[in-house]
Each structure stands twice: as structure tokens, then as C-alpha cells.
Amino acid sequence: MARQISRILLGSERQAQQEEDVLNGEEGEPTHSFHQLAEKIRQETDELILSDLVDKDLLKGLQDSFVEATGMVVGIFDNEFHSIVPNSPWTRFCTLVDGAVHEKCLKADMEAVDEALKSSDPVIHECFACETAFFAAPIVIQDKVMGCILGGQVRSKSPDVEDVKGFAREIGVDEEELAKAALELRFYPRDQLLAWAKLLQSIASLVADIGHERSISHRIEDRAEERATALEHTATSLEEEVKERTGELRMSETKYKNLFEQSNDAVFIHTLEGKILEVNSRVEELLGYTKEELLEISIPDIHTENSVPDSHEAFERIKIERSVRFDSEMIRKDGTIVPVEISSRIFEADDKELIQGIVRDISERARFVSLLKKARDILEQKVHEKTAALTASKRELEKKLRDFEHFEDTLFDREVKISRLEGEVARLKESLAKKSGGGKEESASAE
DSSP states (O other): OHHHHHHHHHHHHHHHHHHHHHHHTTTSOOOHHHHHHHHHHHHHHHTSOHHHHSOHHHHHHHHHHHHHHHOOEEEEEETTOOBSSOOOOOOHHHHHHHHHSHHHHHHHHHHHHHHHHHHTSOEEEEOSSTTEEEEEEEEEETTEEEEEEEEEEEESSOOOHHHHHHHHHHHTOOHHHHHHHHHHSOBOOHHHHHHHHHHHHHHHHHHHHHHHHHHHHHHHHHHHHHHHHHHHHHHHHHHHHHHHHHHHHHHHHHHHHHHHHHOSSEEEEEETTOBEEEEOHHHHHHHOOOHHHHTTSBGGGGBOTTTHHHHHHHHHHHHHHSEEEEEEEEEOTTSOEEEEEEEEEEEEETTEEEEEEEEEEOHHHHHHHHHHHHHHHHHHHHHHHHHHHHHHHHHHHHHHHHHHHHHHHHHHHHHHHHHHHHHHHHHHHHHHHHHHHHHHHHHHHHO
């Protein structure tokens, strides 16, 4: 029995598993839109009935194999109690009973089906007809009951011929014929009958589930084909856009590379920790290292010991200010020192923060500053000397001025004295004149 079922299910089960793998993402992570499409199609297929989903030939083969292996009678129905595939032939015993009391048999079947659908598990039903039994097992697809299997028409106990004949008289059936038919029934204890019911339920539900997934798969294929056409058009547009953008990026990359390589200044790209990642040719010219050698060392390795504190401070500042400019000193490969001006900024590349450092050789500026300092020192010395000479001259002049002022004072005193003497002389002259004039008058009077 197991081998027959395996042969029937093997191909379909593998296909269903592959489709399930795709839906569950085991053959590659599906896109969000694919999940939405699959869910929408699942909802659409949930509205279908069992006969729309199952492979009827496969289900019929399963039914026939089960009947052949067990000798039971099997019927497979949907929720409306319509047969999905033709039922297997009934036993002669049940055919005789059903022909006489069909409504009673139908009622017993419906009661068993109703009980099974409510519990979602197989149930064993003891028939009213002389210790016969049958089972009802629901067909479940993704936790939803889609139909039911009725099977059995077996006896769970040894039949009492007299009881069978009495029952035959009650329903108006030939006693001998019904008694003989009762002895033809297969015997199954209740637990074995339940085990067979569970097995058939599992297999039938699996077949139905495979059909359900296959229906989903076909619908997905149809939708996928529609989408493929739309996506092909979109892909063509995107391809053109990608080509255009790629061309623009290449132009930008070429432009940046040219600017990077042709810069008059040395340009470093390094990590926040100082690991050198890229340099232009001007760095090689400035420091005398090859590019390969520079990529093996770090920024602190090419700074003088005196400039390390300033460089460390600049690293801390740039983390806050994002850009910084400072003067420093670098060591060439030959050990000579070159004064430089460094302008650094932080930028992002591949979600990492890196530093671009533009280094300018300021040797000429430093030499000019040195010459300017020397000239200033010489000028200051000359100014000092001239100031000293002027100070001495001032002192000499002040001395002469004081001497002149003293001479002037002396001369003034002399002039005052002379003026006084001249006044005295004038008065004497006047006095003498008066005296001289008075003598003449006296002489005239005397004459």
C-alpha cells in the first residue's frame, strides 16, 4: 500500500515542495511584491471548491489503491457532499440495506460527516445495520476543511446470522442473501479502522494541498508572465538610464581622478586613525616614498616629533569641526624635514568616514619668512643703533642748548649792564652839557 501511494504522490509532492520552497524563500529571498502577489492569489484560491483544486486522476488512483489494499469502500466528497471522483463499488451488504432504507443510510452518513467536519479529525461511526462500521475523515487544506472522505462498510464484530436475518425481515430484504452478504464483509477492529482513516485523511489532504499549491503556482506563473512583460519594458528603460548614469559617473570619476592626480598639492586619503589609503603622485615627489611604501605606513610616521602634538590636536578638532587647517613638518624618506600647510576635511565613502588631507609645501614661504625675520632683526638693530646715536646727539644738543642759554643769560645781563651804563653815560653827558652851558651864560653876563 505504502509503495503504491509513494509512486502516485512522488512526482506531485516534489513539485509542490519546490513551489513551497519558492514561496517560503528557500531558493532565494523573494521580493516584497512577490509576497504580496502570492498572498493575493492564496486569497483567490481560498474561494475555490475542492474539485477545482485537486488532480482528480491522482485522487482516483489513490482511492483505488486504498480500496485494493484494504477491501474497504471509499467515497470522496466536497463540502456540499458532491462526489469529487466516482465512488468505489459498494459491498453487497450495504447495497441491499441502502436499497431498502436509503434515507436512514444517508442520515447516518451525514451525521458522521457533520461530526468529522466539526472536530477536523477522523471519526468512527457504528452503523445501525448489524454491527457494521465506517469512518468519516475531513480533507483539510491549510487549516481549512474543504471536503470529507467516507470509507468502511466493514464489520467490527463477528455477525450473528440470526440477528442479520431478523434485521432483513425488518427492512424487507431477503434473509439468506443479506446473511450471506454480511459474512463477506471485511473485519477491522475499531483502532485499526481509525488508523486507516487517519492515513487516508493525511494522504488525501496532502493531495488536495498539492493541488491547492499547484493552482497558486499556475496563477503566479500567469501573473508573473504579465509582470515579466512589464518588467522587461521597465528593465529596458532602466538599462538606458543605467548606461546614461554610468557614463556620467565615469566622466565624474575621470574628472575627479584628473583633479586628484594633477593637483599641484600633495593629496592624502586616510582613515580617522591615520592609515593611508590613497595618495597622488605629488605626495611621492614631496616625500620621496613610492606609493606602495606610503600605503604601508601611517600619517604619524611621516611627521616630525615636534609636530606630533599639533597633528594630534588637529585630529581631535577635525572630528568636531569636520575640517581643519594647520602648519606642520613632515619627514622625507631621506630624513630631511619639509615644512607644510595641511588642509583636511572629513568625507564619507562606502558608509565610512575618511579624511582627505591636502598638503602644500611651504618651504619657500618659510624661507621668505626666515629672510623677513632676519631683515626685521637687522632693521631693529639699526634702529636701535640709530636711536642710541640720536639719543647721544640729543644729549649733546641739549648740553649745547643749555650752554647757549647760559651764554644768552650772561649776554643779557651784560646788555642790561651796558644799557645801564649807557644811561649813566647819557645822564653824565647831559649833566656835563648843562654844566658847560651855564658857564657860558655867566661869562656873557660878566662881559
